[in-house]
Amino acid sequence: MSGNIFLIGLMGAGKTTVGRALARRLNKRFIDSDHEIEARTGASIPLIFEIEGEASFRHRESEVIRDLTGLQDIVLATGGGAILKPENREVLRSRGTVIYLRASVNSILQRTSHDKNRPLLRTADPRGKIEQLAREREPYYLELAHHVVETGRPNVQSLVQTIINQLGLAASPGDSAGQSEVVPNQPK
């Protein structure tokens, strides 16, 4: 058992925020694949997109996902598009427990509107872009996930507690009722 937890989902679903809080609660190491790409290249995600283009970013992302999923006992927040490549899906699914953080288009729009760090949303129609990405990616997120977490209500600690309860990870005291919903995904 690797002890790994991998968070997937669209931009703004809360992978980075929830992942960091979850890791803290579980006393695991937290790693964000975008941060790792930035550390390895010495460039920000928007700059990598601007200079090298998305295809090159995806290549870098795959290397990082391959390396990080080989670690033990980590919480990994992936980038929203990490599920696009089959080789990434393979290592994510087989090397840890995959949690899909699910969010509505409206929530994503709200959560990303003040943030200029997502090159794919630098468009005249961010809502349309998010809708398109959701249509294209939802099947992959669902296929890959061991658990699906609805992130509709804005309470990160509650989400963390619900994930811990659902996965049977720790008998933590406190907010066991939660304010979010986690459902086991369909067996594959």
Ligand SMILES: Nc1ncnc2c1ncn2[C@@H]1O[C@H](COP(=O)(O)OP(=O)(O)O)[C@@H](O)[C@H]1O
């Ligand atoms: N459950 C939540 N409810 C409301 N806001 C949230 C929630 N989760 C994350 N956020 C906020 O949304 C923004 C995007 O979150 P982030 O963790 O960067 O998402 P991701 O890594 O999935 O793109 C951040 O400002 C974060 O504070």
Ligand SMILES: O=C(O)C1=C[C@@H](OP(=O)(O)O)[C@@H](O)[C@H](O)C1
């Ligand atoms: O959805 C995507 O394709 C992307 C999501 C981003 O990560 P977050 O999901 O953490 O915002 C980042 O990897 C890059 O901007 C591309």
Ligand SMILES: [Mg+2]
């Ligand atoms: Mg993130």
